[in-house]
Amino acid sequence: KSTTVRNVDGAINNTEEENEEDVVDLAANSLLNKLIRQSLVESSHRVEVLQKDPSSPLYSVKTFEELRLKEELLKGIYAMGFNRPSKIQEMALPMMLAHPPQNLIAQSQSGTGKTAAFVLAMLSRVNVLELFPQCLCLAPTYELALQTGRVVERMGKFCVDVQVMYAIRGNRISRGTDITKQIIIGTPGTVLDWCFKRKLIDLTKIRVFVLDEADVMIDTQGFSDQSIRIQRALPSGCQMLLFSATFEDSVWQFAERIIPDPNVIKLRKEELTLNNIRQYYVLCENRKDKYQALCSIYGGVTIGQAIIFCQTRRNAKWLTVEMMQDGHQVSLLSGELTVEQRASIIQRFRDGKEKVLITTNVCARGIDVKQVTIVVNFDLPVNQAQEPDYETYLHRIGRTGRFGKKGLAFNMIEVDKLPLLMKIQDHFNSRIKQLDPEDMDEIE
Ligand code: ADP
Numbered sequence: 001k002s003t004t005v006r007n008v009d010g011a012i013n014n015t016e017e018e019n020e021e022d023v024v025d026l027a028a029n030s031l032l033n034k035l036i037r038q039s040l041v042e043s044s045h046r047v048e049v050l051q052k053d054p055s056s057p058l059y060s061v062k063t064f065e066e067l068r069l070k071e072e073l074l075k076g077i078y079a080m081g082f083n084r085p086s087k088i089q090e091m092a093l094p095m096m097l098a099h100p101p102q103n104l105i106a107q108s109q110s111g112t113g114k115t116a117a118f119v120l121a122m123l124s125r126v127n128v129l130e131l132f133p134q135c136l137c138l139a140p141t142y143e144l145a146l147q148t149g150r151v152v153e154r155m156g157k158f159c160v161d162v163q164v165m166y167a168i169r170g171n172r173i174s175r176g177t178d179i180t181k182q183i184i185i186g187t188p189g190t191v192l193d194w195c196f197k198r199k200l201i202d203l204t205k206i207r208v209f210v211l212d213e214a215d216v217m218i219d220t221q222g223f224s225d226q227s228i229r230i231q232r233a234l235p236s237g238c239q240m241l242l243f244s245a246t247f248e249d250s251v252w253q254f255a256e257r258i259i260p261d262p263n264v265i266k267l268r269k270e271e272l273t274l275n276n277i278r279q280y281y282v283l284c285e286n287r288k289d290k291y292q293a294l295c296s297i298y299g300g301v302t303i304g305q306a307i308i309f310c311q312t313r314r315n316a317k318w319l320t321v322e323m324m325q326d327g328h329q330v331s332l333l334s335g336e337l338t339v340e341q342r343a344s345i346i347q348r349f350r351d352g353k354e355k356v357l358i359t360t361n362v363c364a365r366g367i368d369v370k371q372v373t374i375v376v377n378f379d380l381p382v383n384q385a386q387e388p389d390y391e392t393y394l395h396r397i398g399r400t401g402r403f404g405k406k407g408l409a410f411n412m413i414e415v416d417k418l419p420l421l422m423k424i425q426d427h428f429n430s431r432i433k434q435l436d437p438e439d440m441d442e443i444e
Contacts, residue, residue: 026216027141028339030245033110034147035343036350040086041111043270047091050264052102059094061085067097072158073123080154086113088267095263096121101208101239105255107247108267114243118210119151121241122183125208128161131180133201137210138188138227140217142168143339145185148212152183167191173200188217188226195230203233211258214244215251224254231258272398274428279397280435280443281411281421287315290378290412291322293437297376297410298328300440304373305349308358309396311379319378320358333359374408380420388420390427408443410435 049058061067063084064077085093088108095102096117106114122135139145149164156162165171165179167186173179175198184191184201194200209231217223231240240259244251247266255262282293294308310316313334320332331354333345349357358378381392397409411432413421425432435443 026219027144027213030110030213030216031141031143031147031339032342032346034144035339036346037111039111040113041109043087043108043112043267045268045270047087048264048266048268049091052261052263058091060090061094062090067093069097069120069124070159072160073120073155075158076123076155077120079157080116082116086116088265089113089117092117092265093120095265096239096241097124101125101237103240103259103262104265105242105244105259105262106265107244107251108265109269110245112267115148115151115212116155118212118241118243119148119155121239122208122210123152123156123159123162125239126159126162126182128159128182130182132205133165133179133182133184134206135183135208135210136191136201136203136206136230137183137185137212138191138217138230139185139212140187140220140223142170142187144213144216145187149185152185167194167201175199188223188230192226192230195233203230204235206234206238208239209234209241211240211242214242214255215246215248218250218254228258272394274394274398274430276399277397277407277409277430278443279409279411279430279432281413281432282435282437283418284412284414286414287318290414291319293412294376294378294410295326296437296440297374297435300437301374301408301443303355305352306356306374306376307372307396308356308376308378309381310358310360311381313360315379316358316360323356323358328356329354330356330358333357335360372407374410377409377411380411380413380417380424382420388424388427390424393424394428 051058064074064082069077088106092104092106092114095104097120106117108114118137122137126134137145137148139148145166145168149166152164156164162183163181164183164185165181167184167190169187169190171190177200179200184194186194191201195203211217211227211231217227234240240262242255242259242262244255282290282297284290284293298306308319310319313336316332316334320330323330331345331349333342337345345357348354375397377393377396381389381396383389397407399407411421421432
């Protein structure tokens with residue numbers, strides 16, 4: 001069902017089209033995160049560990065040497081530029097490499113070193129003299145499987161006899177082929193097909209089973225059931241590992257169903273706060289008026305880089321054209337672009353090639369650009385019920401307390417949207433000051 005509403009400035013909006021922007025594609029976001037990641041994501045929280053056997057000693061390592069890895073594997077790790085285990089790896093690696101093998105459920109935000117940890121575990125458990133699949137890793141999409149495969153290839157660079165194969169759609173191999181590669185990475189559907197229908201993989205010989213991105217996995221129709229069917233056919237001595245960036249109840253229930261007797265490791269993420277952000281709003285009549293206000297702000301404060309958020313693709317496009325015509329260097333990040341195109345736009349912005357990034361809601365989740373001086377809400381974030389979307393507001397503007405830098409945020413508000421802004425102010429108990437765009441001196 002779609003309804004047609006008229007904007008203050010007369011443009012007709014189709015709410016269905018607006019909502020299109022709000023469909024979060026978890027797998028695409030996760031891939032985007034991987035493509036733009038440059039280094040480890042830190043958290044000041046402690047790693048929480050729940051051992052299946054609380055009386056057994058808890059080991060943690062501060063160096064990779066302590067893990068007594070194969071020489072060629074250690075070389076691969078150092079060649080990737082890793083000096084020491086990440087926070088989550090300090091606890092997870094000793095468990096993952098223990099004898100006898102232990103099962104593990106690990107949750108921490110993306111970028112904290114989970115993939116590197118399980119790739120290391122798979123590489124260290126492969127017996128190179130045996131030419132059949134020994135490690136099986138399930139990923140939610142073709143592209144995410146490829147990303148993990150790249151990590152295996154980089155870290156295993158010196159493990160010359162270890163090979164990877166992708167069980168993904170389109171990778172055709174004929175029935176009866178003898179797979180000699182030891183590590184298989186694939187999507188649940190194709191892996192299931194290779195195991196049961198085409199009998200290419202003998203699951204009873206798998207030693208390490210990894211279920212990556214469990215939160216994305218359960219979001220995809222059929223993947224939980226397929227994964228469980230695969231897991232059931234694994235031998236009892238097989239090590240089972242599950243990773244997730246988030247941990248809603250649904251993920252947890254799935255994890256407990258699929259991983260027997262697990263150890264559990266969690267690392268909470270750094271919380272966002274509005275404490276070190278100065279927030280302003282400008283009252284406007286319509287879209288043109290908002291644009292004028294934006295221009296005076298832009299002229300009034302010395303800006304390093306700015307991110308401007310719009311609620312719809314249409315508004316974002318309009319604003320981009322206006323700003324370009326006025327000679328600004330802007331780029332537009334929109335949901336129509338492929339993940340690769342989005343990654344390249346974010347990279348260019350990070351490198352300072354563009355000063356202004358205009359974007360819609362979904363695209364900008366997870367972008368972490370520390371050099372951004374101002375954030376502008378050209379439209380306030382609202383949910384489908386047209387109520388303020390507090391979480392998105394916090395994501396756009398908030399920063400983690402540890403990066404003590406002050407931030408500036410501006411909200412362009414049509415008069416009829418003022419109550420929404422007041423709700424946001426109350427919700428966060430944090431002042432949003434009115435600003436006269438003609439008088440920028442008010443910004444201290
Ligand atoms: P996750 O799977 O949790 O998203 P990754 O394993 O992909 O995290 O790691 C995030 C980034 O940090 C990657 O660029 C990876 O190469 C790097 N990284 C992982 N472990 C280490 C480490 N111990 N030291 C330095 N960099 C690391």
